[in-house]
Amino acid sequence: MSMSWPTDSLTRAERRALAEPSSRPARFNIARPAWTNAALGVGGLLALLVLWWLGTDVLASPDGFIRHFSPTTAIPKLIVLLSGPDLPVHIMVSLRRVLVGLGFALLVGVPLGLAIGSFQRLNSATSPAFQFLRMISPLSWMPIAVMVFGVGDDPIYFMLAFAAVWPIVLNTAEGVRRLQPAWLSLASSLAATRWETLWHVILPGVLGHVLTGLRLAIGIVWIVLVPCEMLGVSAGLGYFILDTRDRLAYSELMATVLMIGLLGFLLDAGARALYRLATRSHA
Amino acid sequence: MTQLALHTSRHEAPALETPVLQARDVALRYPGQSRATIEGFDFALAPGETVSLLGSSGVGKSSLLRVLAGLQAPTSGTVTMNGAPLDGVHPRVAVAFQDPSLLPWLTLEKNVAFGLDFKHQPKQSRAESEARVEMAIREVGLTQARRKFPAELSGGMAQRTALARCLARKPEILLLDEPFGALDEVTRTEMQHLLLKVVRDFRTAAILITHDIDEALLVSDRILLLGGAPASVIGEWRIDLPKPREDFIAELGTIRVDILSTLRGTAQRRAA
Ligand SMILES: Nc1ncnc2c1ncn2[C@@H]1O[C@H](COP(=O)(O)OP(=O)(O)OP(=O)(O)O)[C@@H](O)[C@H]1O
Ligand SMILES: [Mg+2]
Secondary structure, eight states, rough: OOOOOOOOSOOOOHHHHHHSSSSSOHHHHOOOOOHHHHHHHHHHHHHHHHHIIIIIIISOTTOOHHHHHHHHHHHHHHHHHSSHHHHHHHHHHHHHHHHHHHHHHHHHHHHHHHHHHHHHHHHHHHHHHHHHHHHHGGGGGGHHHHHHHHHSSHHHHHHHHHHHHHHHHHHHHHHHHHOOOHHHHHHTTTTOOHHIIIIIIIIIHHHHHHHHHHHHHHHHHHHHHHHHHHHSSSSSSSHHHHHHTTOOOOOHHHHHHHHHHHHHHHHHHHHHHHHHHTTTTTT | OBBSSSSTTTTTTOOOOOEEEEEEEEEOOOOOOOSOOOEEEEEEEEEEEEEEEOTTTTSSSHHHHHHTTTSSSSSSEEEEETEEOOSOOOOEEEEESSSSOOOOTTHHHHHEEEEEEESOOOOOOOHHHHHHHHHHHHHHGGGGGOOOOOOGGGGGHHHHHHHHHEEEESSSSEEEEEETTTTTTHHHHHHHHHHHHHHHHHTTTEEEEEEEEEHHHHSSSSSEEEEETTBEEEEEEEOOOOOOOGGGGGHHHHHHHHHHHHHHHHHHHHHH
């Protein structure tokens, strides 16, 4: 009689845990409940709000200019602006630019990353050039972009795409390098064509890395967007900031700053949710 | 070449069936290497036969299997399947490796179905491939788990899934490269019995690469021992015992000793 051991009912992670008992103390292994983390995060945001309020309302001298930027006026103003006609239009314009910029960056970055990840020589040939180009602030292209693409949205699309393409290229290439050789041998043992291998193995296999690149790109694009919109356009959040300044509408200015932070926060959360959704089965 | 003529060998000459897979004078030399990896390999696999390939690590077992699978062209010699030259992977030759190679983004079911609709696979209706997938999953006993993702499967379940993926192709030949090498002893025994059942139910021929002499003794009709550099067959044993073979330990023991002494002989020759 051989001893029966219900190994089939254990997941791989559980078997690993059985095989090598964790060297860490147990208390580190107890996952903090998600809601505790969420509560801590909200606490941090509230602390930030209090600091803002202390800076503008309590610590500032009674006739200090900084009092114009108090949360007590900015937050109500934001609500007013959001229900008014102007701000939603500027938000939509900015978001459209972000989406178009990211779209171009994906269109160029994913195929380029796939090629670079697949061919070591191409990687060696392009890597220093990319490090060089990546270090040029996208804003430095602005005059050239305006001269080449004309005034309007086009130079902004160019600059945003230029800023966003690097993390997408680099992460996609890394994803290709991390593809398991076993998946590729599987494809060849099933007589997959090149196209089938690309579509059924490589693309789903690098999706997680592409989305990581996309998330980094969103962060960069959102930061580059506002200064990009401060020149030569008449809509968008960057334009609106300068407009409020010119109208001396300081509470509106602060409300817009708040809105920019809020939207960036939401975009990042969206990108993270997308990543989790796409990789939920990989655990 | 050793031919063991105990009561385990065939008393009459083997029937002259057309081999499903035949290798004639196959040699393989990787580009840039001074010496061939395999040389003078002659081999015929009868329909429904299970053959194990034994040999020390690095001798060229996996290389040989890749040639027999049509994944790697031999440098010289020919490989034929049912008499026709094998050029590339044949849809009715199914290959499985030590790594179950499951795609983590697909459910067990989708992993089993993977590749059935590829261009070079035989055309079949959707209903037909669904039926095949279901049958293959039932055969390996994973119907309950069919909607799970690979990360939720144990090592044994993952290897069963890989086997089901082979079976969904209704293979004439199963080529298995140490498929159970990474499993624990008990799961391994379960998988060996599953292999016996699968070979019987599907009437498929199989070549099994293994490091484990006992595994070879329990599942195969014939054992080939590869050795030397370049590698060739240095020993061959035919085992005509009914399966499962747990009741024939004594008979198997004789062959086991013979295999081990052949192995020791080559090791001594190499040391000398
Ligand atoms: N693609 C390749 N290119 C060049 N040499 C290779 C290649 N694959 C294998 N080899 C060489 O061929 C020899 C046999 O390797 P192979 O993997 O076939 O051995 P094996 O018997 O399967 O070993 P193991 O039992 O460890 O799996 C080794 O020396 C190996 O380095
Ligand atoms: Mg091997």
